[in-house]
Amino acid sequence: MKAIRYHVRGGPEVLRLEEVAVPKPGAGEVIVRVHAVGVNPGDWQIRSGLAGDAFKLPYIPGWDVAGVVVGAGEDGAGWRPGDDVFGMTTDSGACAEYVAVPAGQLARKPESVDFVRAAALPQSGFAAWHALFMQGELKAGQTVLINGAAGGVGHLAVQLAKWKGARVIGTASARNEPFVRERGADEFVDYAEELSEKLKQSADLVLDTVGGGRGDWLLDVLKPGGRLVPVAWGRYSPDKAARASVAVQEVQYPPIGTAGLAELARLADEGRLVPAIDSIFPLEETVRAHEKSESRRARGKIVIRVT
Ligand SMILES: NC(=O)c1ccc[n+]([C@@H]2O[C@H](COP(=O)([O-])OP(=O)(O)OC[C@H]3O[C@@H](n4cnc5c(N)ncnc54)[C@H](OP(=O)(O)O)[C@@H]3O)[C@@H](O)[C@H]2O)c1
Incomplete structure (x- = not known):
């Protein structure tokens, strides 16, 4: 599959479009065919080394994902191929055609919202x-x-x-x-x-x-x-x-789960929570998406469209 990866930390230029193996689902994981990836400052903070070096290289960026379930490992929490979902990965990897996501970090995509807007919501x-x-x-x-x-x-x-x-x-x-x-x-x-x-x-x-x-x-x-x-x-x-x-108070990074995502989806379907999209980039132009986010001038969310 196509994926964006980097082998060294640094500026946006370290991002490469590469062919990599499709991930296999671990226990409790679901494989999602990625349609859209929400960009967050954390993506370039990790890429540049600002967020430390806890994430192993080579590394596929992208936490927030919206797409379609294509398979599940043992205990996939009832997700079925064909389910439209949105959620967040555990240690990134969404800037790719497929990604493994813990079943408990996914919820049904809000019906009235497209994949791009759904990917803008989780984090x-x-x-x-x-x-x-x-x-x-x-x-x-x-x-x-x-x-x-x-x-x-x-x-x-x-x-x-x-x-x-x-x-x-x-x-x-x-x-x-x-x-x-x-x-x-x-x-x-x-x-x-x-x-x-x-x-x-x-x-x-x-x-x-x-x-x-x-x-x-x-x-x-x-x-x-x-x-x-x-x-x-x-x-x-x-x-x-x-x-x-x-x-x-202290900054907290709350663990995201199906119940919280489902609440966001409900509000999105009711039209009370509408993500505004600053810009959409194709997977091949993830460099530009990172540059835009790093400018700190985004108005609403930046999203990468994969399919
Ligand atoms: N704790 C968590 O769970 C969590 C989750 C997500 C993000 N974060 C962190 O939260 C921060 C914000 O994330 P984000 O996604 O919202 O970032 P973002 O979308 O990149 O923020 C860009 C916005 O910041 C505004 N801005 C820049 N300087 C400003 C200032 N001095 N005063 C007021 N507005 C200013 C800009 O408005 P103007 O163009 O008008 O200046 C722009 O609209 C990041 O540091 C991120 O790492 C934490």
């Missing part, structure tokens, strides 16, 4: 869900600020928070204001501008999808007793957080 959608509702315990009537509201995680977080009945403030660059408001944000903040007085101490929860070393202003946005949930790694002054009486 970003579940990260947003987990940060907002599990870590952030967001409730109807509360206010949440989503930093990075135009990105893969952020634009889904805006929609999930609105579905929950929260008031949503989204941040991005000025060019993305219409996009963020169309996703449902009640207020928009251009991150290049000074924080306005009226935003200070206005949010119960801040979800930070941007991270890095410049997140201290987010502490000013929280009401006393509020919490900041980072989805990406960031540094926040512990002293400032203590003075403001706000809690800063």
Whole structure:
């Protein structure tokens, strides 16, 4: 089968289109004929070595997958050839014509959503869900600020928070204001501008999808007793957080499972969670997909179409 692989870590140029063996299903695994692969920053963070060297080379990138079941190993959890599915692999490998996925990390593809949009959902959608509702315990009537509201995680977080009945403030660059408001944000903040007085101490929860070393202003946005949930790694002054009486949580990488995916699929079928597609690249142009993601300027999700 065709697959994108790399043999050394480095820039996007290390990605190669190669012929490799079709994977065989292990116990509890399902083989999926891949139609589409969602791109996540983790793909190039692993490729470049930024995420360490835990993943063995040669390596096929791609975690988020949508496709059709073609076979299953022992205990394939009831999946049958011909089932349309979406989900997430355990240690990547989706940028290929076939991939082995644990049966418990797949769910039925939302019926009203095509393979491209289904592949855009798993990692970003579940990260947003987990940060907002599990870590952030967001409730109807509360206010949440989503930093990075135009990105893969952020634009889904805006929609999930609105579905929950929260008031949503989204941040991005000025060019993305219409996009963020169309996703449902009640207020928009251009991150290049000074924080306005009226935003200070206005949010119960801040979800930070941007991270890095410049997140201290987010502490000013929280009401006393509020919490900041980072989805990406960031540094926040512990002293400032203590003075403001706000809690800063740790980044978590929640395990994704069939139940969580099925909930995302239900919301997608109801039209409440609609992934926006920034761009679609063929498998052969995975280099361009990585370059686009690495630019950190994606609006919504980047997806690779395999068939
Ligand atoms: N914990 C988890 O389970 C989990 C899961 C998925 C992703 N992540 C991590 O979460 C982070 C975000 O992922 P993603 O897929 O959402 O990334 P992404 O799609 O690449 O994010 C791109 C977006 O970030 C916005 N952005 C860049 N700098 C910004 C700033 N200073 N303020 C506000 N917005 C800014 C850009 O908007 P503008 O063009 O308007 O600047 C762009 O729309 C990554 O670090 C990723 O590794 C974690």
